[in-house]
Amino acid sequence: MLRTCLRVSAGLALLLFAVRPCLAWESWGGDIGGSRFSPLREITPDNVGQLVRAFEYHTGDLTARPPELMRRTKFQATPLFVEDSLIFCSPFNEVIALDPGTGVQKWRFDPKIATNQRPANRYVCRGVTHWIDDQAHRDAVCRSRIFMGTNDVRLIALDAKTGIPCADFGKGGEIKLEIGMGLDWPGEFQITSPPAIGRGVVVIGSAIGDNRRVDAPSGVVRAFDARSGEPRWTFEPLQRDGIEAGHANVWAPMSVDETRGLVFLPTSSPSPDFWGGRRPGNNEHANSVIALRIETGELVWAFQTVHHDAWDYDVAAQPTLTTIDTGEGPRDVVIQPTKQGFVFVLDRDTGKPVWPVEERAVPQGGADGEALSPTQPFPTHVPVLTSQTISPDDALSLLPGLGRSACERQFAEARNEGLFTPPSVQGTLEFPFTGGGVNWGSAAFDPVNQILYANTSRAAHLIRLIPRAEAAGFNPPPGHDFGQQRGAPFAMSRVVVMSPLGLLCNKPPWGEMVAVDLRGGKILWRSTVGTTEDLAPLGMPLPWGAPLVNGLAVTAGGLVFTGAMDAYLRAFDARSGKELWQGRLPVPGVANPMTYLWKGEQYVAIGAGGHSEAGTSIGDSVVAFRLARLGEAPSLWSRTIDRPGGRFVAGSALITLAIITLVIASLRCRRRRRIKQS
Template sequence: MPAIATGILFILIGLALGIGGVWLVALGGSWYYAAAAVGFLATGALLAARRSASLWVYALLVAGTLVWAFAEVGVDWWQLAPRGDVIVVLGLWLLTPWITRRLDRPAADRPPAAWRGAGVPLALSLAVSAAVALYAFASPPSRDITGRLPSAAVTPVPGDYGGVPAGEWHAYGRSNLANRYSPLDQIDSGNVDRLQVAWHYHTGDVRRPSDPNETTYEVTPLMVRDTLYLCTPHNFVIALDAETGRERWRFDPKVPDDSNRQHLTCRGVSYHEAQGAAAAESCGRRVFMPTADARLIALDAGTGRVCPGFGENGAVNLWAGMPHKKPGFYYSTSPPVVTRDLIVIGGAVNDNVSVNEPSGVIRAYDVRTGALVWNWDSGNPDETAPIAPGETYTENSPNAWTTMSADEDLGLVYVPLGNAPPDQFGGNRGPTVERFSSSVVALDLATGQLRWVFQTVHHDLWDMDVPAQPSLLDVTTDRGVVPAIVAPTKQGDVYVLDRRTGEPILPVTEQPAPQGAVPGDHTAPTQPTSALTFKPPRPLEGRDMWGGTMFDQLVCRIRFRQLRYDGRYTPPSVQGSLIHPGNFGVFNWGGVAVDPVRQVMFGTPAYLAFVSRMIPRENPTERYVTDGGLGLNENFGAPYAVELKPFVSPLGLPCQAPPWGYVAGADLRTGEVAWMRHNGTVRDRSPVPLPFEMGVPDLGGPVITAGGVAFISGTIDYYVRAYDVTTGERLWEDRLPAGGQATPMTYRGPSGRQYLVVVAGGHGSLGTKAGDSVIAYALPAN
């Protein structure tokens, strides 16, 4: 009976593979699945007839699968596994006595068929498959790069580099230069594995039923003198003792709940310290907090009380001058840039809801009074004087939702911009929007006037915002030392530009781009590519499709063939387009860390494909992709709604093969990627918590230190990890109580100990565990 039942199972598998395999062949894909279907059907029929020839046929199927799999992907374990897991398991079942003793009805004194010769070829084919699998499992993924970054100092920097004392952290990227580099070296590659928890603080700010799905905890705390300053997703501002983690004060801005918000997060607060006589006045040291209801609040850094002389009762109303005032549709999730005299702030606009959204204007306020000093509106870029009462800024313009950086010596603020909503349709965009969309712009700090603009994507149809705070350092070139800006992008290019002019230091070339946008739109004929790039090494192919088993891999192959895909920058389509890299980004808001002494970069590139399908709208108000809520991706008023989702298998696994995430090191002088290692496990993302090191995405930035160590905590498994900057070798890791999707920071406490601080609060859309932890690590006190 087991042989007959197994035969029926094989026939059913063969029928399923046959239907899918023929479908795939009709789409121009691999013939393997159709051929495998024949093997399953033949094996099943012979098993049902209790014929030992079934083992011979299945041995041919196992051997053929091994040859085909090796030809497609070599000895890449995670590529081989779904091609062979079902095949091998079923082969082992066929060799069990419950099957073999019933084949050919052997006499009582005759051995089972498996040991009369029929099972020998099958056993051999399975043994060879196992040997190949073991070898592949021990081999590194083919995309890993092994090498070394230069370790010698190129340009030593002062202890107060960036205007920040060596042991402190005054801004989101440590200083307005945004290197995420600390000159501290007490923790180094030789002792980092001795780190232990020094203190653990709980903010008490937990998720509420009314919160949006995109409720995240992405804060990087500041450390000034002996105090840490941080915020929470609901915009509480908290001050902690830097040595003990004890709470010193807490401020609640009482932000009302609002179902219209797409995001609820806080990446950080900003700090300002007055100079001269003003330093002794009340609120001489200030912490600035942008809130989810579009206020900019100034607090006394010592007490947490509101600074009454700033704006109205301590707050500036960021809705002033905005068109289309809809609560929840405009706010700032990122800390503003604070200079000697100004606080410069952008804001986030809800993506893809309608064509009537608030403005992406950049505004500068007096750091003491909150008076508007200038406004740069990309729809009216030459008029930067404060707009008159009753006037409004340009609607729907590109916005700066992420963090800016600044060079006060050059008098410039550097603004990373997104594109104008809707993200995937640009047929209605005007010439100024086209000029500034998905660009880095340099504005004069004193006046807001445009100094230069560098566009990273022409006519962006993919939501490829410049997502991260640019980093500033001096780079040694053949022309001498050049003040540089390093701008990582979602599409994987890292642009190294002269920050005085926007001219490339590392070469940038224009490459032909796929054509054929939806009716009413167009595509740019070329797209820029930097010499320093982490773009996918080649376009995806059918052999790159993946799954937990051969069945969902087959589904992914069929879906891949059904989608439009012409490589990077495939235009969105009504058919449905595969977008790789997807709008999750190779790099996102966490950016990269740069060492200004060695002039090297540490980053965490990620690779996840998305599907973008344009849905023609018959009227401006009907819902096509949502049942309620904000109407994200409806694009009310535009010709198309958009269905945008990850490219995943029926099991919810990425359809593209791992690794999906790496750590990487690059030389900023040459543009060479010296090493790149897959990083992170699926322990917290798989149904069974197995720590398979497959390489997973990181959402959160790195920090790099003079001790030659880099730290990250943003992988979708719950760990903080340390790496050797020179080689990428992992040196240490510790388990976190929740998702750590934030950028760590490091400082020296009053006792002289160097601390590493990690925030673990989870990320809504990534589905990582929520929490409220702020954790400090240090070497043992003795």
């Protein structure tokens, strides 16, 4: 049985939380409900400055694999602390167990996945799942199991103590998933997130390449017996009713309510993303939170966050299961943040909104043949986590005549009528962009103080529909994502709106951490996360934030930990949002951090391997920090921060940026001369 870290009980007037001494991080989301909350309190705002590096472990991929292959990786794994080990997966689905105090490797399993498949979502493994078979003898092999889905579409079961495949599961410890149709190329279909497990059933989703074709693979969710691997059920999220579409897959992590016997699925958009003329209607149950009976796959309820999605606003974050005080007593809920920056709070038994959700009119006039929904759901109680409108006035201003005019022109020339502006041949500004708001890193919830914490991203996409007659010969400019959307009258291109200087066109902050009082329906604080140190020329650390697809961890000690696109693990004061500490990493830690207790000491660990799609440096490490021991010298890799949280206002830093601007302009001129000469 999976163990749950939190028990919640209600008093007569308010919630009283009894935290069982589960001091581990046993699931990808901290617990099977994805709260990302730890009851550990050894590290506090008062002593966080004493953190030192405990160890740095390298998988060896960086030296063993070709550079061109490593450039197609994203290290997004969150280690689990189970069986006195830290257990995680590499982007190539190698499962590794480390000593939690020293980082010494204890065992390693290599499934030997194919490395010539060019997976649509890069080589990535967000994590593994732990399960204990309480029907097995205490000393039985594979009583304690690790499950993992692979980039080449296998479900693997390993003994958690040794890493040896479980011979009684599937065929020699693995199941090869049947996709049910031919693929355009081997990497069109993969598994990127950890399975969900409850009541002896393991549930697995899939990640499917976007924007290739109308008749894309379906997003069928599959369930297997966790002991034998025998199929238990399948569930097709998309209610087809004669429409032409695929997807509505579950690529993000799922959550489980063991007591109720429910598994909660965050579903994606139907195919193709940016034109839906052949899938009229709302396209239930795409873009939804879905509750199923985990033992049978029976649909209990579904709540749709976007009707007839034409913006790639799939549900990317793990649903967070918790108990909140609504002012009328405790209530078990599902908290679902979205890419748009919304937070939906739903009753766990019924899926009905706890606070009103309004259907509001949204922009119309889609491309030829489109069938947009006239309204979209808007939560009314919890404030939106990030801005949802952008105008030429929001263009980044650096120096007169350099950068701003190009950004203003891109903003002004595109169709831009606010959230849910339809994609167009003219070109449409999508803000937040398709990676915006809250992404796969998901939110964290402190059940004691009833505060939700989330990382958010702020950037704009320019989405352009390309008539079919022009698509065959279309040569996308550098940096543009191009999709044929085969079977639709339009192909598509997508690009993050950037200035000629290589900076985001919208004003900073580009990445923020937000704290929300759910009951009060108010934002408590916002704090900029990240700098340009590891992204900009000359390594200038302008504190403007960086897009944050990764998530965070909150502790009873009063801290919130997060990585970012620069190479630091950070700690923020959970009450004020003030940044208190930075721990230097070998490369950016674009993964979710976790924390655990080992031999009386609290550790904080994060996968630091970079993010190839974001253009960061690439690595292969897991780094852990702990408090300095008596007589131990301060670490060169750790520093305290003496500045308030909140928004950064550009001032004297513009002088430095002017120098960078001149350097970039000079380099670009030289590059143009070389191109002309060649």
